[in-house]
Amino acid sequence: MSQAATLEGTQRYAGKFKEFAAEGHFREAQGLIVSSLGAGTYLGQPNDSTDASYAAALVEAGLAGFNLFDTAINYRFQRSERSVGTALKVLAKKGFPRDEFVVCTKGGYLTPDGTMPPDPNRYFFEEYIQRGVFTAKEISAGCHCMASRFLENQLQRSLRNLGVDCVDVYYLHNPETQLGEVPRAEFLARVRKAFEFLEAAVRGGKIRFYGMATWNGFRQEAKAADSLSLPELEKIARELAGDQHHFRFVQLPYNLAMTEALTLGNQTVAGETRTMMEAASDLGITLVASAALLQGQLAQNLPPFVAEALGLENDLERALQFARSSPGITTALVGMSRAAHVEANAKLVGAKPAGAEEFTKLFERGNSA
Numbered sequence: 330m331s332q333a334a335t336l337e338g339t340q341r342y343a344g345k346f347k348e349f350a351a352e353g354h355f356r357e358a359q360g361l362i363v364s365s366l367g368a369g370t371y372l373g374q375p376n377d378s379t380d381a382s383y384a385a386a387l388v389e390a391g392l393a394g395f396n397l398f399d400t401a402i403n404y405r406f407q408r409s410e411r412s413v414g415t416a417l418k419v420l421a422k423k424g425f426p427r428d429e430f431v432v433c434t435k436g437g438y439l440t441p442d443g444t445m446p447p448d449p450n451r452y453f454f455e456e457y458i459q460r461g462v463f464t465a466k467e468i469s470a471g472c473h474c475m476a477s478r479f480l481e482n483q484l485q486r487s488l489r490n491l492g493v494d495c496v497d498v499y500y501l502h503n504p505e506t507q508l509g510e511v512p513r514a515e516f517l518a519r520v521r522k523a524f525e526f527l528e529a530a531v532r533g534g535k536i537r538f539y540g541m542a543t544w545n546g547f548r549q550e551a552k553a554a555d556s557l558s559l560p561e562l563e564k565i566a567r568e569l570a571g572d573q574h575h576f577r578f579v580q581l582p583y584n585l586a587m588t589e590a591l592t593l594g595n596q597t598v599a600g601e602t603r604t605m606m607e608a609a610s611d612l613g614i615t616l617v618a619s620a621a622l623l624q625g626q627l628a629q630n631l632p633p634f635v636a637e638a639l640g641l642e643n644d645l646e647r648a649l650q651f652a653r654s655s656p657g658i659t660t661a662l663v664g665m666s667r668a669a670h671v672e673a674n675a676k677l678v679g680a681k682p683a684g685a686e687e688f689t690k691l692f693e694r695g696n697s698a
């Protein structure tokens with residue numbers, strides 16, 4: 330089995346859907362061909378039946394034209410990563426090998442393994458502090474760590490859980506969590522150390538790219554205490570590894586109810602105020618939208634102007650269409666633990682993404698609604 334997603338593999342994958350996939354469903358990003366919708370694995374119970382259901386849904390997703398899988402070590406206490414691993418094995422047997430899929434995971438949150446231990450403090454003490462993986466001082470908000478030894482430990486675990494030799498995109502998970510507790514200068518020093526580790530992991534063949542998966546950080550006004558500056562972070566990567574650095578992916582929530590990446594000028598690039606979509610494009614960074622359905626809430630009851638602007642059959646399709654068609658979004662993630670949901674969402678593989686005309690109508694009608 331090949332080690333990672335490759336241009337050849339992802340092109341081969343897209344080629345398998347050439348009769349069915351609409352123009353614009355597959356896009357180029359960082360030398361890979363990726364689908365406009367990716368499968369997320371956040372929600373759900375940490376139990377065996379949800380594991381099996383996710384694995385089946387991910388196989389279905391791989392067979393239906395979604396070649397980006399998004400997970401995190403803490404999702405369902407490491408079980409979601411294992412479900413992705415199970416699905417990749419099944420897909421390889423069905424003629425869809427590893428090099429066709431962009432496998433993304435995240436580290437940063439402390440997580441137990443499989444189930445909540447009876448005494449979590451004791452578990453983390455014995456598993457991590459006693460073994461010298463992190464010190465108490467390196468933990469923020471009681472749950473978050475970016476220290477290199479911890480990231481190294483977490484990446485090793487993720488590789489094992491996923492059953493792969495290399496993760497295509499490794500995100501620092503909600504790093505802005507630390508800004509609630511440590512001064513910005515200390516935060517940036519921690520990011521620099523983490524990026525140093527991640528660049529070394531790229532050189533060691535353990536990851537292909539790295540990035541930040543965020544919740545609030547890139548959606549705030551620039552002056553907010555936990556806001557993140559993309560140019561400031563990109564500069565750190567460039568100082569460490571030059572123009573060929575591998576800080577190439579950012580994930581942030583983006584959906585019909587959370588439109589900041591498109592509408593809020595909270596970044597400054599070369600003295601100019603820019604939105605996240607503009608700043609990411611200026612800096613050569615790929616944007617991935619999370620929570621495309623706002624955790625399922627946008628699957629129905631959207632205001633009528635959305636249907637008038639975007640067409641399609643139902644609100645679920647319109648919500649996904651919005652996220653995946655927005656300029657600057659490469660892939661919109663939708664969490665799917667059920668194969669039936671994959672089947673419904675896969676209708677969009679055959680539908681052309683919305684163009685500028687639909688977007689103009691949407692914003693004109695939205696503003697007058």
Ligand SMILES: NC(=O)c1ccc[n+]([C@@H]2O[C@H](COP(=O)([O-])OP(=O)(O)OC[C@H]3O[C@@H](n4cnc5c(N)ncnc54)[C@H](OP(=O)(O)O)[C@@H]3O)[C@@H](O)[C@H]2O)c1
Nearest residue numbers: 369370371542619620622623624625663664665666667670
């Ligand atoms: N900060 C971060 O790093 C961050 C934060 C949030 C999300 N994410 C990533 O983004 C992914 C997507 O976000 P999300 O999972 O939080 O929320 P989401 O994609 O907005 O919504 C997922 C929910 O929608 C339901 N759903 C999916 N397709 C449906 C359909 N056809 N009909 C009705 N319901 C449907 C799912 O149900 P079933 O599960 O029952 O199929 C699930 O309950 C996550 O899974 C995760 O990978 C990252």
